[in-house]
Amino acid sequence: MSKADLVRTLCTELLADRQHLHAINAILSAQRQAILTYAQSELDELNQQLMQHYRQLHQHARQRIAGLQLLGLPAAPQGMTQLLAELPEGARQPLQSAWQEMTERLQHCQQANSHNQQLIEMQYDILQNSLPATGEGLSWLYQPGPHA
Secondary structure (H helix, E strand, O other), X not given: OOHHHHHHHHHHHHHHXXXXXXXXXXXXXHHHHHHHOOOHHHHHHHHHHHHHHHHHHXXXXXXXXXXXXXXXXXXXXXXXXXXXXXXXXXHHHHHHHHHHHHHHHHHHHHHHHHHHHHHHHHHHHHHHHHOOOOOOHHHHHHOOOOOO
């Protein structure tokens, strides 16, 4: 692959990753609603969608690292910044904006994912605290006693 082809591929994948992060953000928002409404089948579907996007992002990240190394650039965000700074003026600005937006979107997705995790943990704690600590499992539901 020529240097120009490699740079073109890295830029194309950058734009694709930005779209993946937009989709992930929307899915995380829908996931939050599904968590709040206990919509398990919807959660399962959303989780599958998330995993597809995560796999694609991971694959592009590995390819980005390899591509930057082949170009003699640091396999880190600085390498991508350096690559984008060397692009012709017409391509530079939109791709630099996409790179900046992608890093901001990634942080937003991480925060949304963390909030969703907290919701799940809160629901789990509520469930655990509402069940008796008898070691009898759910059999207490079917026995007469003081809780009846």
